[in-house]
Structure formats: structure tokens, C-alpha cells
Amino acid sequence: MFEFLTTKFEDLFYKIRNKGKLSPADLDNAIREIKLALLEADVNFKVVKEFLENIKQKAIGANVLESLTPYQQVVKIVNEEMVSMLGNAGSEITFSPKIPTIFMLVGLQGTGKTTSTIKLANFIKNKYQRKVSVIAADIYRPAAVIQLEDLAKKYGFDVYMEKNSDPVKITINGIESLRKNSNDVVIIDTAGRLQIDKEMMNEIKNIKSKVLPHQILLVLDAMTGQEAVNIASEFNQILEFDGIILTKLDSDTRGGAALSINHVIKKPIKFISIGEKIEEFDLFHPDRIASRILGMGDVLTLIEKAEKVIDEKKAKELEQKIYKNELNFNDFIDQMKSIKKIGSLDKILSMLPVKNSSMILKNAKIDDSQIERIEAMINSMTIEERVKPHIINGGRKKRIAAGSGTSVGDVNRLLKQFSLSQQALKQYSRFGKGLKMPF
Amino acid sequence: MQRLLKNLSLIWNKFKKSNDSFWDEVEEQLILNDVGASTANDIISDVREHSFKENINDIELIKDFLKEKIVKILDSSSSSVSSIVKFSNEIPTVWMIVGVNGVGKTSTIAKIANLYKNQNKSILLTAADTYRAAAFEQIDHYAKLLNIEIVHHQRHSDPGAVVYDSIEKAIAKRIELVLIDTAGRMHTSYNLMEELKKIKKVIYKKINREADEILMVIDSTTGQNAKIQTSAFNEALNLSGIILTKTDGTSKGGILLTIKNELNIPIKFITNGEKINNIDFFNPSKFTEMLFT
Secondary structure: OOHHHHHHHHHHHHHHHOOOOOOHHHHHHHHHHHHHHHHHOOOOHHHHHHHHHHHHHHHHHOOOOOOOOHHHHHHHHHHHHHHHHHOOOOOOOOOOOOOOEEEEEEOOOOOOHHHHHHHHHHHHHHHHOOOEEEEEEOOOOOOHHHHHHHHHHHHOOEEEOOOOOOHHHHHHHHHHHHHHOOOOEEEEEEOOOOOOOHHHHHHHHHHHHHHOOOEEEEEEEOOEOOOHHHHHHHHHHHHOOOEEEEEOOOOOOOOOHHHHHHHHHOOOEEEEEOOOOOOOEEEOOHHHHHHHHOOOOOHHHHHHHHHHHOOHHHHHHHHHHHHOOOOOHHHHHHHHHHHHHHOOHHHHHHHOOOOOHHHHHHHHOOOHHHHHHHHHHHHOOOHHHHHOHHHOOHHHHHHHHHHHOOOHHHHHHHHHHHHHHHHHHHHHHHHOOOOOOOO | OHHHHHHHHHHHHHOOOOOHHHHHHHHHHHHHOOOOHHHHHHHHHHHHHHHHHOOOOOHHHHHHHHHHHHHHHHOOOOOOOOOOOOOOOOOOEEEEEEOOOOOOHHHHHHHHHHHHHOOOOOEEEEEEOOOOOOHHHHHHHHHHHHOOEEEOOOOOOOHHHHHHHHHHHHHHOOOOEEEEEEOOOOOOOHHHHHHHHHHHHHHHHHHOOOOOEEEEEEEOOEOOHHHHHHHHHHHHHOOOEEEEEOOOOOOOOOHHHHHHHHHOOOEEEEEOOOOOOOEEEOOHHHHHHHHOO
């Protein structure tokens, strides 16, 4: 996410970094580049103006031009300003003392409300161990109810729905019924609506006044353009929502709306949705995103995710094995599984401070399906072969290739890769202790 | 772009002479409508130079230049690309609809189907979104509503196979127009973009020519990312046109100017509401006129 801004800033600061001292013209140049970068990222024009004015003032105040480390200074100022504009971190969820705590998701058509409903349910269930159910109140879009029902079933949530009813009734009855079933949390999925559609906005206002949700969340597509601020502020005027779920932040979505909205309407971004998988949903961390924008990468998130899935003891064992040169295919597959738990490869790479990560992936043609092939090949090996790869001869290679639907060439490549990484890891383990993630 | 219309008119009135702050405000209004900084600059410097050369200070005349310039960008009639949708002489004509998630692909297909059904064409829908929950139920709803044929497979099955079967069926039953609904996908997902290329190949194999239209759906609410999306889809599929959706909202899709200007992909349809007949052929003058009312 925000990769575009990151790249622009990287280029810009690379130029400045090599110059040592900054001239007034350099600073103007930098500010113009920042302006273009922010506009390309869909940050609202008015917010951009304000942002640039603040940067300029602070740069002058901090005597950036006199500084011997102007690059660091400008980065620091931009970073601080950005963090302050992005607002506070998505705070932990608070629950109502009386059950159920009611969440209501609202927004334009196609922003991802239904998907977010299930992702939020899953997030609350896993993080807070609460019983969560959902209400299907979108009776307008064909198959919206089936979509929610389908997802709810798949991930084990109860869903309340009614046929031939209206959203207000469905919601009231739903909450009553789910309260009786001792649900801690109820999430209402509502129909997409335009903020200028009076009838539909009245309907949602009506639902609000009848069920008094504890949290109304506006679901906003991160790809939204300049209108994001107006859409959010009109929804806010009518509904007074509590926060925002920013969706579709995968890949190169720049999501400049995140920078504008908090600043203009003073409502926090609480959650972000960063992919199609159910667990690709998280609390919003402005500081992490701001450092990402500046090319420092979202290493914090990566570490946090890695810690969740990597078993400390296993890592120690692995370290020993590498040291003794006993690494085998079982370890290989274990490691692959942990990496897969962290996320897809492009997502992991996108969190690292590398330039043009998406291009690298594309050029290297590394993708998750390739990992699946490798897994298939290892799974087609016998237990003995996995522990002692050197016994794999021509006949065995043929069998492995046939069993995994690959070719002998693929198996050869895997074996070669494996022996190379064995060597590399051995070297690596000689240098540094405390090896955590070998690949 | 309603705001642009109103605001530009206000600006015209506010500044009787075309001075710097006038142009600044024009730039601001274009950018606020998602036109994009570089396209906005191109347009302005062009119009500005023109009015300077001709020594024109009359706001109304400058306004006309600006309109002309925008229509020229959007208009495909004089360029190498065409904004007219293509029907094949051989049955069936095959159109493939693509785009990122949530832009309105399925609703748009229903609207196109309705449009041509009213012209007495026989139509077949292909449910090639085998990924999203209830995607089939949604398109099936429209098939029933319009009483037209639909081909689908089980959820999570290979979309290429659905496309194959649907064209086979269209050939056998002499159905004139096949509309293929694909799953929404991020343009950066390598695997999913490869899947689209595969569908394109399947079509080619079945009809011995490329799909007659490969149309990319863009939500008018989308900002600058639409440009990157379009260029990625175009690189993968060689798009034949664009459909702009949701123009009944407050965003009017100014990003189209940048897309047309930089990628030269013609805009073919525009949708403007939730009713099945809320679809029109794209008309550059009408679109531009709307900006200046």
C-alpha cells in the first residue's frame, strides 16, 4: 500500500541525499515533487496545499538549508507531518457492558462492505474471543444476502436474514434474536448507497435510530479519488459515524484518501483491509504507513506477523541443524509453511524496504503457485528421500516428477536450489547467531 | 463532476480577466475532479497558449477552447481507435468484461444484455466469476429477470472451461452475443492476470479471432489508480474499450481524460444509475458539456 508515494519519495530523496547541502531551489523542487506525488496518490487537493504549507514552514523553522543532513531533516519533517495528518492508530475495540455490542457497516456500492463484515467478525472472534454473528440487511443487490450467508457459513458465523422484509425490520428482529442466542457482537451488513440518495440515506438513519449501533463504520475503497473527503463528510453529517474501514489497500493502491479524511473530518481510520483472504484485515497503524510512504518499509508489521507464526523452539533446532549441515527437505517444507502463514510472497515483499517490489516479483516470476509446486515435489518424496536428498537418483527423480505433476527438470532445479541454500545457510550461520528466518 | 460545472461557472464569473489565479483555480477544479495533475497541466497550458496567441481575454471564448480541448481528448471518431462497439459477421460475437473488484461488472453486463435484447438480439451470459461468493447467484438473477440463457460451472472451477462451454453452446444454438462476466481482480495479482490471458486464448481458439470486445469497467469514484489499473489490464489483454460506471454519484470520472490522453483507449459505455436501462453510449460532447453547465 502507498507504494507509489514511497517510490516517488525515494527518487526525490535519493537526489537530495547525494547533494549534501540543500539550496532554496532544491527545497522548492522537493516541495513541488511532494505536491505531485500526493496528488497522484489522490490526497485531496486542499489537504495537499495545507500539507505543503506546513512542510515549508517547518523546513524554514528547522533551518533545513543550513543543515549538514538536509535529507534526514526533510524526511523527518515530512514523516512527522504525515503521521499527524493520518491521525491516531486504530484503537482496540471496546465492548458494551450489555450484550450485544452492535457494529454497523455503511458505504457506497462496491466498496467491500460484505467482505469487510466477515473479516471484521473474524478479527473480533480471533483477537478477543467473542461470539460474533452478522445480520444481512442488504436486500437490494441481487445475491448480497447469499454472498454474506455463504461467507458466514464458510468461516463459522451465524447469520440472521429474512425473506421479503425491509432492512429496518430485519435489523431490529436480528438483534433481538441474536441477543437471545447470547452473541457478544453483532455486525450489520447494509446495502451500498450514494450519499446523495435521500431515500436510502433516510433508511439508514432510521436503522441507526432504531438499533443505536455502538460503532458505525464507513467502508471506503482506498482507490477513491478526490471525492473521498466529500463522500465521507456527507455520510458523517447524516450518520455521525465513528470510524473508517479502508479497503482494497493491496498492491499499488495509493490510498491518499487515508491522508485526507482524518485531517478533514476528524474521524479515525480504524481498520484496513489489504487482500482477498479473510485474515488480511488489521487495525490501522499510521506511523507504520507513514514510514512506508517514506521508503522505510513496514518492517514492524512483518516482524509482528512472523513472530505469530514462527515457533521459537523450532527455530533453535533449525539453527543447530544448519550449523551441523543436517538441513533436509522436512525443514524446507516447514519453513515454507511458516512463510505462507505470514502472507503471500508479494505481500511479504511489499512490507520490506525494497524499491519496486511488485516489479521484482513480476520479473522474477516468483509467485505462490511456484511454492505450491515445490511443496508438491517434496510431498512426492519418500521420508528417506526428504532426510537424505543425496540418494535421489534418476529413477527416483522420475517418480517424484510424476507424483507431483512436474518434470524431471523441475526436480533437478529444486535439488540444486536446495543444495545451494544449504551451503549459503551454513555460511550465514557461521557469521551470525540468532538466526530467525533463514529464507 | 457536478461540482466542477458549478464551480467553473463561478470562477468564470469571478475572474473577468484570465490572470494567473484564474488558471490556478481551473487547475484546482480539474484536479478535484480526478483529472490528474499532469493532464490538467497539459490541458491548461494548451488552452492558455492558444488564448495568448490569439490575444483572447474573453472568458466565454476561453471556456469554449477548454471544452473543445477536452472533447478532442475524449473523442475517438477521428483517431485510430473506435468508440463504436464491434459485432462480428460470424455468430457469436464475444465480449469479455474485466476490471478490479467492486466496480460494477455484473450490473453493467445486465444493462448491456438488456440493451441488446431490446434490439432483438439473442444473448448468452457466461458466469466466469467462479471465485466470489454468490457471484453466480447475482448474474443468474439477471439472466432470469431478462429471460436469457446463462452458462455456469461449479464454484471455484476453471473460468476458462466455462468460457469454452459457453461459446460452444452459443455456436450450437446460434446465439448472437456472448457476454463474459469475469471475477474482479487487482491488476497487480500476477496469477489472476494470467488467468485472464488464458480466457482470452480460449476465446481465440473457439472463434478463430480475438474477442470482439474486451471492455474494462471503471468506477467513476476511482482516482488516479484507475490509470495504473487500465494500463496493466491493457498490457495483459489489449483492451478494446472502457465502460464508466456509477456516474449518478458525485464523482464523474475525470480520470477518463488522463486514460484517454495517455493510453488512447476509447470509452464506449457509461452507466448512471441502478435501473437496468441506466446505460448509454459514451458521448464526448455530452460528457464535456455536463462539466460546464
